[in-house]
Amino acid sequence: xxxxxxxxxxxxxxxxxxxxxxxxxxxxxxxxxxxxxxxxxxxxxxxxxxxxxxxxxxxxxxxxxxxxxxxxxxxxxxxxxxxxxxxxxxxxxxxxxxxxxxxxxxxxxxxxxxxxxxxxxxxxxxxxxxxxxxxxxxxxxxxxxxxxxxxxxxxxxxxxxxxxxxxxxxxxxxxxxxxxxxxxxxxxxxxxxxxxxxxxxxxxxxxxxxxxxxxxxxxxxxxxxxxxxxxxxxx
Amino acid sequence: xxxxxxxxxxxxxxxxxxxxxxxxxxxxxxxxxxxxxxxxxxxxxxxxxxxxxxxxxxxxxxxxxxxxxxxxxxxxxxxxxxxxxxxxxxxxxxxxxxxxxxxxxxxxxxxxxxxxxxxxxxxxxxxxxxxxxxxxxxxxxxxxxxxxxxxxxxxxxxxxxxxxxxxxxxxxxxxxxxxxxxxxxxxxxxxxxxxxxxxxxxxxxxxxxxxxxxxxxxxxxxxxxxxxxxxxxxxxxxxxxxxxxxxxxxxxxxxxxxxxxxxxxxxxxxxxxxxxxxxxxxxxxxxxxxxxxxxxxxxxxxxxxxxxxxxxxxxxxxxxxxxxxxxx
Numbered sequence: 245x246x247x248x249x250x251x252x253x254x255x256x257x258x259x260x261x262x263x264x265x266x267x268x269x270x271x272x273x274x275x276x277x278x279x280x281x282x283x284x285x286x287x288x289x290x291x292x293x294x295x296x297x298x299x300x301x302x303x304x305x306x307x308x309x310x311x312x313x314x315x316x317x318x319x320x321x322x323x324x325x326x327x328x329x330x331x332x333x334x335x336x337x338x339x340x341x342x343x344x345x346x347x348x349x350x351x352x353x354x355x356x357x358x359x360x361x362x363x364x365x366x367x368x369x370x371x372x373x374x375x376x377x378x379x380x381x382x383x384x385x386x387x388x389x390x391x392x393x394x395x396x397x398x399x400x401x402x403x404x405x406x407x408x409x410x411x412x413x414x415x416x417x418x419x420x421x422x423x424x425x426x427x428x429x430x431x432x433x434x435x436x437x438x439x440x441x442x443x444x445x446x447x448x449x450x451x452x453x454x455x456x457x458x459x460x461x462x463x464x465x466x467x468x469x470x471x472x473x474x475x476x477x478x479x
Numbered sequence: 480x481x482x483x484x485x486x487x488x489x490x491x492x493x494x495x496x497x498x499x500x501x502x503x504x505x506x507x508x509x510x511x512x513x514x515x516x517x518x519x520x521x522x523x524x525x526x527x528x529x530x531x532x533x534x535x536x537x538x539x540x541x542x543x544x545x546x547x548x549x550x551x552x553x554x555x556x557x558x559x560x561x562x563x564x565x566x567x568x569x570x571x572x573x574x575x576x577x578x579x580x581x582x583x584x585x586x587x588x589x590x591x592x593x594x595x596x597x598x599x600x601x602x603x604x605x606x607x608x609x610x611x612x613x614x615x616x617x618x619x620x621x622x623x624x625x626x627x628x629x630x631x632x633x634x635x636x637x638x639x640x641x642x643x644x645x646x647x648x649x650x651x652x653x654x655x656x657x658x659x660x661x662x663x664x665x666x667x668x669x670x671x672x673x674x675x676x677x678x679x680x681x682x683x684x685x686x687x688x689x690x691x692x693x694x695x696x697x698x699x700x701x702x703x704x705x706x707x708x709x710x711x712x713x714x715x716x717x718x719x720x721x722x723x724x725x726x727x728x729x730x731x732x733x734x735x736x737x738x739x740x741x742x743x744x745x746x747x748x749x750x751x752x753x754x755x756x757x758x759x760x761x762x763x764x765x766x767x768x769x770x771x772x773x774x775x776x777x778x779x780x781x782x783x784x785x786x787x788x789x790x791x792x793x794x795x796x797x798x799x800x801x802x803x804x805x806x807x
Contacts, residue, residue: 259725388745
């Protein structure tokens with residue numbers, strides 16, 4: 245990528261700043277933002293509370309009155325970003341993780357799979373193959389803890405959100421809408437089409453690493469049987 | 480030893496200063512809606528400012544104390560059979576009844592030694608959407624027994640003994656601290672800087688935003704406050720890219736009803752952000768109950784910093800006063 249330059253810095257109140265690189269979803273910018281966030285986070289600055297990569301930029305949350313600050317926090321945050329950009333971002337391969345997510349696509353876990361297949365004009369087996377055959381990348385985590393928006397969905401499966409959202413979508417549900425796929429971390433309401441379920445726990449506050457996914461992760465879905473689903477759930 | 484919940488009130492949870500450092504995986508810091516009142520309640524009973532306490536909302540609980548316990552209830556003006564905003568030694572076996580909040584919305588009941596629930600990701604705060612932290616990750620209910628520190632009774636006696644100006648009954652003191660986040664009158668003024676998408680609203684809408692007295696709706700909660708008033712319509716029609724949000728961000732969804740993001744807010748959002756509330760004013764907003772009113776005053780980052788500094792100076796002075804009463 246040629247160069248990454250911020251479009252601007254927007255204060256998110258007096259305790260955070262959003263450094264914006266793109267107002268539209270650009271996959272290269274998105275990947276660069278994630279690596280920049282990793283770099284800023286890696287500096288372990290005592291006045292920085294959170295570094296949050298989003299789709300087109302990153303937020304730096306800070307303690308504006310931290311005693312280690314020698315300038316105002318907003319300036320310090322922007323200086324940190326410019327220093328990191330000047331130093332150069334780490335290569336994609338250096339930070340890439342691949343997460344394999346087992347998914348059971350059987351009808352009891354996939355209430356919308358038949359509809360999705362009809363939309364794509366393929367059989368349900370082919371729809372599963374299309375979903376599980378693609379490489380995904382986590383573009384952003386948001387909406388709920390561990391809730392990862394993943395890009396890379398086959399355009400054939402790219403149907404809009406459902407007109408009426410479901411009140412409760414079971415935890416672990418794998419769903420699609422537009423050009424993205426998600427895995428619901430909790431039983432929450434949702435308007436995406438549900439095509440399967442993973443037995444994995446997406447977010448577990450008691451785990452060493454609570455979130456299964458991080459922004460930038462490469463994700464693959466692996467079809468599993470009912471029996472394997474039950475085995476993995478009980479583990 | 481424990482405190483027994485006889486009646487839970489409206490929305491009682493265990494809260495401390497929250498968990499920072501997890502917003503990149505979608506977890507907001509959470510914690511007390513009014514951290515200043517939490518800090519005062521803790522300081523009054525000799526705790527660290529950020530220890531875990533009970534957050535009460537609008538309607539308080541009935542509690543039974545197994546042993547003698549030093550407590551302080553700070554924040555909203557609850558009708559209660561203990562005096563507010565000061566340390567109180569509750570005798571063994573006593574029942575404390577806390578009913579409706581006259582002014583304000585949230586109170587913090589701290590006990591000497593704090594509440595002994597497990598830390599999750601470095602905090603004892605209850606995070607309701609994720610069902611973790613606090614007591615089993617949930618709102619407290621009738622029959623719960625809230626665990627206190629093992630030496631809570633000794634701590635309570637020692638600390639109460641150290642206090643200088645006791646009242647005549649010998650169960651509290653002759654002074655109290657000001658719960659300064661609780662409003663004297665409404666609407667309260669919320670200082671706000673322009674949000675990223677402020678310019679997406681035309682001059683008339685911008686004026687409406689700052690001229691309106693907004694009413695906090697009944698579906699407001701720890702995640703966000705919805706503000707009823709004239710609908711705000713954005714001039715631009717194109718969708719905006721989901722971006723990060725912050726405590727105090729004011730979003731405007733398509734229905735035109737602004738939402739001020741509170742402690743348990745989502746970490747990203749796809750709605751335009753018209754304004755960002757100064758951090759010093761967020762605890763004051765947390766003290767507004769549904770039906771209460773607010774209006775926005777345009778401000779700058781410099782003034783937001785000054786408001787923060789004023790609040791800090793005020794807190795430091797009160798804390799110093801409490802320390803003096805404890806003979807420190």
